[in-house]
Amino acid sequence: MMLKRRLMICGAAVALSTGVAAPAAAEPWVRGYVVNTYAYAFRYGGRPGFTRGSEIEPGVDCPHGRSSHFTTDAQLRIALGRQKWRSQQEIDWIIAPPGLDQVRERQGLRFDILSRAVSYRAYKRGIATYVNPWAAEDPGQPEVTSRIGEGFNLDGKVGARDFVSPAGEMGIDNALYRAWGCDAPWRGDGNAEFDLRVRDSMRFGLFTMVLRISGNQDPMNDSDAIVEIGYSPDKIVKDARGGIAADYSYRILKNAQYTKLRAKIINGVVETEQVEHLHAPRIAWVFSQNGDANFSKGKIRLKIAPDGLSGTGLIGGYRNWRDLYAEASLWNNAGQQDIGRHQDHVALYFALRRNADGMYEEKSGKYNGISTAYRITMSAAFVVEADEPMNIPIHAYDLWRKKAFEAIKANTIRGIETRIPQDVPPGNFEAVYPRLERTIKDLPSKDFFLKTLDRPHYPDGVGMDEAGNLIDDQGNCIDKTVVCGPP
Amino acid sequence: MNRNLGIGLTLAALGAAASVSFAVDAQPGAAPTSAPANPAQAGDVLPMVPLAKPGVVTVQKRDGDRFHLVVAGHKFNTRAEIEKYLAYRAAELTLEQKASWFTFIEARSKGDTAPEPRSDPTGRRYSFRMDYFRPAWRYKAGGAPAWVSWSPFSGAAFIADPKGITDFEVSADIVLHKGAMDGADPLAFEAQAVADLLINQVSPPE
Numbered sequence: 224m225m226l227k228r229r230l231m232i233c234g235a236a237v238a239l240s241t242g243v244a245a246p247a248a249a250e251p252w253v254r255g256y257v258v259n260t261y262a263y264a265f266r267y268g269g270r271p272g273f274t275r276g277s278e279i280e281p282g283v284d285c286p287h288g289r290s291s292h293f294t295t296d297a298q299l300r301i302a303l304g305r306q307k308w309r310s311q312q313e314i315d316w317i318i319a320p321p322g323l324d325q326v327r328e329r330q331g332l333r334f335d336i337l338s339r340a341v342s343y344r345a346y347k348r349g350i351a352t353y354v355n356p357w358a359a360e361d362p363g364q365p366e367v368t369s370r371i372g373e374g375f376n377l378d379g380k381v382g383a384r385d386f387v388s389p390a391g392e393m394g395i396d397n398a399l400y401r402a403w404g405c406d407a408p409w410r411g412d413g414n415a416e417f418d419l420r421v422r423d424s425m426r427f428g429l430f431t432m433v434l435r436i437s438g439n440q441d442p443m444n445d446s447d448a449i450v451e452i453g454y455s456p457d458k459i460v461k462d463a464r465g466g467i468a469a470d471y472s473y474r475i476l477k478n479a480q481y482t483k484l485r486a487k488i489i490n491g492v493v494e495t496e497q498v499e500h501l502h503a504p505r506i507a508w509v510f511s512q513n514g515d516a517n518f519s520k521g522k523i524r525l526k527i528a529p530d531g532l533s534g535t536g537l538i539g540g541y542r543n544w545r546d547l548y549a550e551a552s553l554w555n556n557a558g559q560q561d562i563g564r565h566q567d568h569v570a571l572y573f574a575l576r577r578n579a580d581g582m583y584e585e586k587s588g589k590y591n592g593i594s595t596a597y598r599i600t601m602s603a604a605f606v607v608e609a610d611e612p613m614n615i616p617i618h619a620y621d622l623w624r625k626k627a628f629e630a631i632k633a634n635t636i637r638g639i640e641t642r643i644p645q646d647v648p649p650g651n652f653e654a655v656y657p658r659l660e661r662t663i664k665d666l667p668s669k670d671f672f673l674k675t676l677d678r679p680h681y682p683d684g685v686g687m688d689e690a691g692n693l694i695d696d697q698g699n700c701i702d703k704t705v706v707c708g709p710p
Numbered sequence: 711m712n713r714n715l716g717i718g719l720t721l722a723a724l725g726a727a728a729s730v731s732f733a734v735d736a737q738p739g740a741a742p743t744s745a746p747a748n749p750a751q752a753g754d755v756l757p758m759v760p761l762a763k764p765g766v767v768t769v770q771k772r773d774g775d776r777f778h779l780v781v782a783g784h785k786f787n788t789r790a791e792i793e794k795y796l797a798y799r800a801a802e803l804t805l806e807q808k809a810s811w812f813t814f815i816e817a818r819s820k821g822d823t824a825p826e827p828r829s830d831p832t833g834r835r836y837s838f839r840m841d842y843f844r845p846a847w848r849y850k851a852g853g854a855p856a857w858v859s860w861s862p863f864s865g866a867a868f869i870a871d872p873k874g875i876t877d878f879e880v881s882a883d884i885v886l887h888k889g890a891m892d893g894a895d896p897l898a899f900e901a902q903a904v905a906d907l908l909i910n911q912v913s914p915p916e
Binding site: 285286287291346357358359360361362363364365366368384405570573574576577578580588589639641642643644 | 836839890900
């Protein structure tokens with residue numbers, strides 16, 4: 224491995240690359256950075272730790288606090304009662320499964336039953352909701368009501384629903400913030416659950432994003448600079464305290480997640496041009512989510528620290544809202560995610576399409592994109608060319624999971640466009656299948672739930688468990704020598 | 711009952727744009743990898759609501775962007791089915807008029823007892839709330855020649871024996887809107903979302 228080693232470079236080169244000692248004006252210069260946090264630019268407006276009744280950290284962004292879907296039995300009854308095809312007994316038993324106290328892992332089992340139940344909320348039985356959110360009634364989503372938001376004026380206009388930036392810039396387009404900014408795991412004061420997951424996943428090697436800035440004038444003031452952004456195959460190197468070790472080398476791959484942009488730098492603020500497509504790594508915390516964010520009308524703004532050793536910034540543009548929905552909801556098991564994190568991805572789906580404001584398609588009259596901005600922090604690094612062309616490395620386990628994810632994502636988008644209900648492709652775990660088939664075995668009322676609650680069905684040998692083993696329709700491994708379940 | 715119409719079209723590729731332009735120069739190996747292109751397949755059977763017979767649907771334009779819709783028929787199935795069909799036609803009318811959402815105008819009278827809908831007390835925003843699409847009815851039943859009116863806001867129960875209905879008219883007034891919808895308005899309906907939900911559920915009454 225050529226990486227993971229500190230380059231032995233003379234002081235002059237260090238100065239050139241990191242700008243610790245900035246060169247004189249009119250000299251070629253280059254600075255590299257590795258991204259160490261990557262999150263939606265959602266501006267938090269609450270007071271940490273403050274609650275009011277059932278509202279968690281209400282604030283100027285979200286007057287009623289973060290989302291609280293499926294928090295109480297009363298909320299569950301409302302959510303399940305929207306499906307007129309459910310009997311009262313079904314609702315009652317889902318909320319309080321008979322005989323649950325005789326099960327050792329009763330909390331986990333109730334969680335699984337609820338997760339399976341909310342995975343089917345369409346207008347009739349048998350339609351998997353998270354693959355077909357358009358076929359369910361809108362459960363409603365709290366939205367950001369604040370006028371202050373971060374991002375860019377992407378369309379060059381100042382609209383009635385646009386935000387004002389914290390610095391006072393008008394016309395900020397960040398409709399994703401309005402749509403999802405109150406969603407529980409995305410909202411926080413630097414401690415939102417998913418922000419931390421993305422950060423930790425990056426630091427433990429899921430993906431690495433790097434930026435390289437270069438010019439011929441001064442790193443802090445250059446009227447004709449270049450910004451490159453892309454994926455690196457090299458894992459982030461941490462220091463002894465878990466932070467980002469400075470000045471390590473990272474290769475930048477000029478592949479589908481790479482973009483080169485012109486920029487101007489004034490007093491350390493790097494502002495790129497706006498490009499038709501800005502390719503960069505997506506926000507991700509599992510491998511299935513990895514890929515090209517593909518911002519339409521994208522641009523980047525960076526603020527470089529005076530010593531050149533660190534920086535912050537925004538990456539913005541319009542993202543296809545169907546992609547955003549699929550990447551956020553279908554990476555594992557949307558029902559479990561919703562019950563466990565007090566989200567509702569059906570509500571998030573409708574919030575996305577309701578707030579879509581870009582990538583207008585004349586033929587259909589629809590907005591395919593939603594304006595957004597992603598926030599980054601970054602540390603100085605050497606960003607170097609790869610010795611030879613290479614693709615993003617994929618592990619065997621990741622490959623089949625990725626294929627299953629791409630299949631369910633494709634089905635979801637197809638369903639949205641055609642309004643033909645789509646199935647859950649094998650290899651996905653929607654409706655807690657086949658996990659519930661294992662965990663429910665000791666429940667006295669299991670037959671009721673296994674018979675009544677919908678789930679995906681496959682011919683024997685087509686479905687897969689969490690480890691990729693082929694299973695029969697009841698969730699048993701075809702190969703009797705292996706134990707079914709997570710790897 | 712849903713009917714489907716076979717359509718041999720291949721829809722345009724969806725999601726990511728097929729062409730990629732670059733800012734400075736060509737990007738080696740770059741390719742759009744966003745949403746997988748996932749068009750409907752040739753031969754896909756796309757859902758489609760059959761055309762209504764003449765006289766079943768009447769649309770009248772009132773002031774500005776206000777429209778009055780009436781669905782009439784003789785064969786009563788269920789109240790919900792007929793009201794859903796009216797809601798679907800309201801959504802389709804909105805889209806045909808190049809608008810994106812509509813507000814439902816409630817036909818309330820003095821003495822009505824049904825509570826007025828309010829914004830969600832927990833601050834949730836909605837693309838639609840079907841419970842608040844409450845059209846007015848009039849019908850003839852049991853061979854009687856006179857029309858009987860029924861308002862969903864009156865507090866009176868719907869006809870006890872709807873099987874005896876021989877003629878009915880269900881009506882709604884809506885106002886069309888363009889641009890971003892007001893998700894806090896309980897009477898606002900995003901037309902495409904309503905059409906998506908109902909297209910597989912409705913058919914015109916007879």
